[in-house]
Amino acid sequence: MNYKITKNSIIIENSQEFSIKHTLDCGQIFCYEQNQNSYIVYSASEKAVLKEQNGNIIIETNNPNYFVNYFDLNTNYTQKHNQITSAYPKFTSAFEFGKGIRILKQDPFETIIGFIISANNNIKRIQKLMFALRQNYGTNMGEYHAFPTASQLANVSEQSLKALGAGYRAPYILQTSQMLQNVNYQQLSQMSTQELSNYLLTLKGVGQKVADCIMLFAFAKQDVFPVDTWIEKVYCTYFEQEQNRVKIRKNLLQTFGNDSGYVQQLLFYSQRKNM
DNA sequence: ATCCAGGCAGATG
DNA sequence: CATCTGCATGGA
Numbered sequence: 001m002n003y004k005i006t007k008n009s010i011i012i013e014n015s016q017e018f019s020i021k022h023t024l025d026c027g028q029i030f031c032y033e034q035n036q037n038s039y040i041v042y043s044a045s046e047k048a049v050l051k052e053q054n055g056n057i058i059i060e061t062n063n064p065n066y067f068v069n070y071f072d073l074n075t076n077y078t079q080k081h082n083q084i085t086s087a088y089p090k091f092t093s094a095f096e097f098g099k100g101i102r103i104l105k106q107d108p109f110e111t112i113i114g115f116i117i118s119a120n121n122n123i124k125r126i127q128k129l130m131f132a133l134r135q136n137y138g139t140n141m142g143e144y145h146a147f148p149t150a151s152q153l154a155n156v157s158e159q160s161l162k163a164l165g166a167g168y169r170a171p172y173i174l175q176t177s178q179m180l181q182n183v184n185y186q187q188l189s190q191m192s193t194q195e196l197s198n199y200l201l202t203l204k205g206v207g208q209k210v211a212d213c214i215m216l217f218a219f220a221k222q223d224v225f226p227v228d229t230w231i232e233k234v235y236c237t238y239f240e241q242e243q244n245r246v247k248i249r250k251n252l253l254q255t256f257g258n259d260s261g262y263v264q265q266l267l268f269y270s271q272r273k274n275m
Numbered sequence: 276a277t278c279c280a281g282g283c284a285g286a287t288g
Numbered sequence: 289c290a291t292c293t294g295c296a297t298g299g300a
């Protein structure tokens with residue numbers, strides 16, 4: 001995709017390959033806001049404002065290089081979309097609905113906490129708690145708050161987390177933050193999918209589904225297929241009646257191979273489209 | 276009132 | 289190994 005970088009912006013020309021709305025609304029990110037004619041994205045300590053003008057996308061930010069990587073601007077999603085559409089024609093209309101989705105490369109710690117909170121929860125409440133964590137424990141950046149670091153979050157009280165609505169996840173957030181204080185994410189990113197999965201599963205509040213989401217949305221792993229209640233519904237629609245998530249995941253991984261991550265997100269978004 | 280939301284941990288066969 | 293249960297909270 002063609003883009004230009006200035007000191008405080010990214011300009012994307014001819015932007016059909018990037019739907020801001022679908023990319024942000026598809027459920028992979030929790031800390032963003034929609035305004036009248038712009039979206040604001042918060043990631044770790046960074047912020048970006050996204051607008052469409054005359055068919056171009058303008059991303060205003062103090063850290064353009066961070067968001068080039070974050071929005072995965074160097075990957076050709078038109079090609080990916082065409083490829084899966086021809087490879088799996090029975091899903092054409094479902095894929096079409098989410099055309100323009102880009103799989104984000106999000107901050108690992110923020111993504112880990114976000115998806116720990118996501119367990120048995122709904123997206124509105126997840127977003128609310130994630131912003132509350134920023135507001136209460138994150139570094140004040142002036143006009144907004146950064147997401148708290150592992151060390152910052154490791155030192156808050158379980159009581160105060162529960163007061164913000166974390167419920168029974170409060171001790172998971174605390175224990176995982178403590179475990180991640182000295183982790184080398186560079187090292188994690190070099191692991192194979194299986195190695196990384198094994199590591200993530202040692203964190204409190206992280207099971208297979210949450211680990212898959214973390215690997216997909218923060219580590220750009222493609223050979224994962226997060227199975228939640230929505231994907232269960234998709235599976236029962238397109239494949240067969242099956243309640244066992246382990247089997248569903250195995251079958252979907254076998255069917256979609258290295259297209260799994262991108263396909264999963266398109267199918268998830270399509271399934272939730274009237275929400 | 277009951278069920279559900281991007282499930283997980285811990286206990287029990 | 290597989291299956292079962294409790295779990296905070298708020299909206300439908």
